[in-house]
């Protein structure tokens with residue numbers, strides 16, 4: 001974990017979270033599926049947390065594969 | 075030792091692959107949670123199982139995006155979503171004269187509310203000549219709803235040709251793949267299928283209570299949902315989400331069933347639908363040859379096994395289908411189905427209404443010896459012997 005905290009990927013549905021999880025696994029990018037933190041509007045129950053330093057690589061890996069609704073910092 | 079020969083795979087397949095039972099037991103004993111609703115480890119694991127099943131089923135039908143598949147209880151629910159969702163406000167629809175009641179009843183229900191229904195006539199072998207359907211397509215036609223194969227005669231419909239004509243005219247093509255999913259190759263794009271309704275418990279070898287509906291990209295905006303409820307997504311809104319597959323999946327799904335379906339569909343995918351098809355076509359050819367050689371037996375449908383799914387309907391001179399089935403069961407351990415097979419219109423088309431036919435439907439686990447045993451039994455019944 002870096003001093004800046006975490007980045008969180010939000011999606012419309014759990015299926016999309018899990019599709020994204022597979023993509024990130026394949027790309028060997030560190031991440032974790034977690035319940036949506038309280039301070040973010042809870043849309044679907046889960047989201048993906050990752051290190052902000054990886055942000056560009058994460059966005060690139062998911063581009064065209066899974067639609068991300070929002071990326072937030074927590 | 076009494077032998078059981080199960081020849082009713084068109085009603086539901088049996089036996090099931092070992093992997094199906096294992097997947098269902100594993101879900102029950104070590105996962106069990108509500109998929110994705112809660113965000114804890116077990117809930118996410120349950121959602122992963124459902125996603126994996128979606129991916130496997132999508133791969134079987136060459137669907138690139140697995141989220142285009144919504145799981146349902148069976149083909150009937152999928153067809154009701156498609157038919158009510160697309161045609162609930164009326165308009166014009168074309169179908170065939172070989173349909174199952176899970177197509178005809180929703181259409182007839184809507185007919186009472188202003189939908190206009192035309193059924194393309196099929197031949198006495200259950201075949202549809204596209205030239206008999208195309209003239210029924212009008213500028214105001216919203217959809218063609220048609221079976222991929224008849225559950226009475228097994229006759230395969232010319233989906234590719236109908237699909238091309240529909241796509242050209244902007245008409246939605248909805249295919250009932252109940253009899254073919256898992257046993258006849260299906261490629262939704264190559265066949266120009268817009269909506270595909272399938273059931274999990276027949277040739278996909280999954281458990282009862284599973285099925286699904288594929289909708290082509292964008293169609294979720296035109297097909298209303300039958301039910302509304304919790305989806306674990308967009309929870310802050312009190313309106314049903316409009317995206318796939320959540321729009322059509324209100325309520326806790328049949329996760330244990332879907333776990334089983336995913337494993338069974340994987341079993342088919344591993345072997346390849348083409349290989350399953352080739353094996354079953356061989357069984358059907360053997361059955362057709364055997365039955366046709368028995369005096370007093372009339373086999374319905376096309377003679378060529380490669381032009382039908384694994385279903386053979388026949389009648390016996392002087393013996394009613396229900397009496398024959400009783401004797402097959404009691405004296406030979408053969409499980410078959412008599413009657414109208416929920417498809418009165420199909421029986422009218424082939425001239426077997428209202429008595430119906432006797433139906434043998436082999437499956438993946440049927441052996442050539444089972445077929446020979448069944449042919450032998452029918453020969454003895456035709457000769458008026460008890461055993």
Ligand SMILES: Cc1ncc(COP(=O)(O)O)c(C=O)c1O
Pocket residue numbers: 084085148149150151174176177221223224225250252253273274285
């Ligand atoms: C052609 C056809 N359509 C639809 C169905 C309905 O399938 P289910 O009972 O799984 O809804 C069946 C089988 O019963 C069928 O053979």
